[in-house]
Amino acid sequence: PAKPIYAGQLPAGLQTISNIIAVSSCKGGVGKSTVAVNLAYTLADMGARVGIFDADVYGPSLPTMVSPEKRILEMNAEKRTIIPTEYMGVKLVSFGFAGQGRAIMRGPMVSGVINQLLTTTEWPTSTPPRTLYSQPLAPPHWGVCAPSLHMSKPSQSRFPQLVHHRGHSHLLPDNLIPNLIAPSVPTHPSQHPHLRKMHFLNMGELDYLVIDMPPGTGDIQLTLCQVVPLTAAVIVTTPQKLAFIDVAKGVRMFSKLKVPCVAVVENMCHFDADGKRYYPFGRGSGSQVVQQFGIPHLFDLPIQPALSASGDSGMPEVVADPQGEVSRTFQELGVCV
Numbered sequence: 001p002a003k004p005i006y007a008g009q010l011p012a013g014l015q016t017i018s019n020i021i022a023v024s025s026c027k028g029g030v031g032k033s034t035v036a037v038n039l040a041y042t043l044a045d046m047g048a049r050v051g052i053f054d055a056d057v058y059g060p061s062l063p064t065m066v067s068p069e070k071r072i073l074e075m076n077a078e079k080r081t082i083i084p085t086e087y088m089g090v091k092l093v094s095f096g097f098a099g100q101g102r103a104i105m106r107g108p109m110v111s112g113v114i115n116q117l118l119t120t121t122e123w124p125t126s127t128p129p130r131t132l133y134s135q136p137l138a139p140p141h142w143g144v145c146a147p148s149l150h151m152s153k154p155s156q157s158r159f160p161q162l163v164h165h166r167g168h169s170h171l172l173p174d175n176l177i178p179n180l181i182a183p184s185v186p187t188h189p190s191q192h193p194h195l196r197k198m199h200f201l202n203m204g205e206l207d208y209l210v211i212d213m214p215p216g217t218g219d220i221q222l223t224l225c226q227v228v229p230l231t232a233a234v235i236v237t238t239p240q241k242l243a244f245i246d247v248a249k250g251v252r253m254f255s256k257l258k259v260p261c262v263a264v265v266e267n268m269c270h271f272d273a274d275g276k277r278y279y280p281f282g283r284g285s286g287s288q289v290v291q292q293f294g295i296p297h298l299f300d301l302p303i304q305p306a307l308s309a310s311g312d313s314g315m316p317e318v319v320a321d322p323q324g325e326v327s328r329t330f331q332e333l334g335v336c337v
């Protein structure tokens with residue numbers, strides 16, 4: 001993917017972050033924050049060092065969805081930087097932790113606040129990286145490294161396996177594993193599309209910053225995308241036709257900014273009751289988006305009371321029920337960002 005555009009020099013606060021993922025929606029209430037928070041905790045569970053930046057200044061949800069001990073951001077007066085708060089190993093910054101309550105602000109002020117929070121935050125982390133990703137492995141490397149890869153303990157789940165190589169650990173999807181167990185078959189990486197999706201982390205202080213974007217595609221969003229060198233975008237939507245039109249706007253905005261949209265999450269797509277599956281908002285919008293815009297991944301999230309309850313309880317669903325259906329969906333999403 002082409003390099004993202006950002007105005008001027010990259011702000012110091014962002015220089016130490018390896019991957020910045022925007023979770024975006026074109027309307028409020030579709031589950032964007034739910035996806036952002038659960039994605040972040042899934043990445044952390046995979047071993048990455050993760051931060052969440054809640055850029056939804058008008059309606060910050062992060063303070064409800066997680067329950068850090070310190071509910072206020074600290075300042076480093078000397079360096080004039082903001083120290084994120086933390087919950088279960090994930091660094092958190094939200095206007096909701098700034099101690100000022102809900103905002104009544106005009107657009108330019110909102111952009112100013114977002115920029116300040118984002119660019120003056122120090123994202124150091126005391127946790128050493130466990131999972132390292134980096135640039136896609138170049139084809140010549142594959143033949144060289146395959147024989148020396150060795151596996152961590154096999155897992156029962158569909159969750160990718162950790163593979164260690166030369167002091168680095170890599171996450172590999174299951175379909176690669178047979179070749180690694182039989183290293184005498186150093187196949188070409190083109191036969192393994194997932195291999196190209198590996199990124200080494202360990203390049204900065206934070207492996208992933210997940211940005212919960214303000215809903216919509218207006219000036220605030222555009223400014224944010226221009227200041228921040230986004231690695232990828234995930235778009236959250238609901239299945240209605242109307243939502244499709246909005247998603248198209250979002251996809252266009254990111255494509256203008258040369259930010260790849262790696263996945264669409266179609267939230268609240270169905271619910272199960274009395275042994276039957278219901279599609280309250282209809283079907284098919286998500287796959288239409290994927291086909292029309294060539295987005296590589298589509299994920300369905302059903303309406304689940306547990307997801308809503310965990311959102312209100314301050315413990316993300318993927319933390320509360322790591323083996324559940326929701327967690328498995330997020331693990332797949334985690335691999336593709």
Ligand code: ADP
Pocket residue numbers: 025027028029030031032033034035061267268301302303304305307308309311312
């Ligand atoms: P947004 O960030 O788009 O405004 P939220 O993530 O805050 O949306 O979600 C809005 C509300 O819907 C929250 O109360 C959340 O818990 C709930 N919710 C989101 N997704 C689901 C789902 N799949 N099943 C049940 N409730 C959900």
